[in-house]
Amino acid sequence: MALPMQRCWARLRALTLPWPAAGYHARPRIWGLDNIYKPDPNDPATKCWHKGPPYEAKLYGRFGSASGVNPENLWPSPQQLQDIEEEEKEWCPSLREMLDRLEATEKEELRKQTERKRLIAANLAKMPKMVEEWRRSKKEAKQKERDEKARKERLLAFAREKFGVHVDSRSPKFQELMKELDKEEKKKMKALKKKQREEERAAVAAVLSAIPAAAKPAPPTPDTPV
Structure with a gap:
């Protein structure tokens, strides 16, 4: 192994030029x-x-x-010295500043935990009422769905009596009939509510008329403070 390496180096030395190949002279x-x-x-x-x-x-x-x-x-100049001091304050705070920051962080975490516990306790206190309202809303929704289903069946039965057994709910005649029946039902409900209000007023008037005149409060006069 040594002999081939020596021959290689000898040939390289024989090919080396007597002057620098690049002609470079360092300054x-x-x-x-x-x-x-x-x-x-x-x-x-x-x-x-x-x-x-x-x-x-x-x-x-x-x-x-x-x-x-x-x-x-x-x-450093005064401005550079001020910049260096500000950088040191930002990245290398004192022990007191680090303790103050840690204390402020712990206080904030404690405040958040206390607020969260208070919110959970308030929600738990409202839970029975919320569950009751949810059940009532579900019950009202189911009742409304049953009423709507019964109303559609009633309208469909009325349409069958008027137009025959085979009736298409998408037909213009059926839709027009539905609108007319809706108007009639709204009028009936409005008249019923009006009648109920009149009955309540009549009942209140009867109760007031039964009270003796001496027991009724006197109307305020301009000189009498209300």
């Missing part, structure tokens, strides 16, 4: 005092990470005053 570095590499910030070829306060802070941290960097320029 010499700009060295300052004490062999410190300081790139030119005005050169467009200078990389972005070799410019600005971060790189100068790196040089000053490594070489100190020998780097030629003024440490006053590395200190």
Whole structure:
């Protein structure tokens, strides 16, 4: 295994040119005092990470005053310092602030639990009445359904007597007859309610007439306060 590798390397060395194939010559570095590499910030070829306060802070941290960097320029401006303090307050709160937030969260959770328990207790107290109303509504719905079914059967029987045994409920004559019967039933119900109101008024008038005149309250006079 070693012999083929040696032959391969020998052939590669034989094919190597005596000068650089790319003809590339690297730009010499700009060295300052004490062999410190300081790139030119005005050169467009200078990389972005070799410019600005971060790189100068790196040089000053490594070489100190020998780097030629003024440490006053590395200190943040008042606006930057204010931004840093606000960021620290947001992401690194103090222990007291964290305890206050935790206490407020626990109070809010306790309030929600208390409100939920109160709502459950109120709903449980209303449960019998709600169940009774639901049963009554179901009973009324069933009664209304039976009444509607009986009404349709009654109208169908009346239509059979008038038009014959075979009658189509979708025919225009049947629909017209249904409308007329609905109007008649509404008139009857209206007259019945009116009669009931008149009977109630007559009963109240009879009761009032039976009361002696002395027992009746005197009508208020303009000088008498009501």
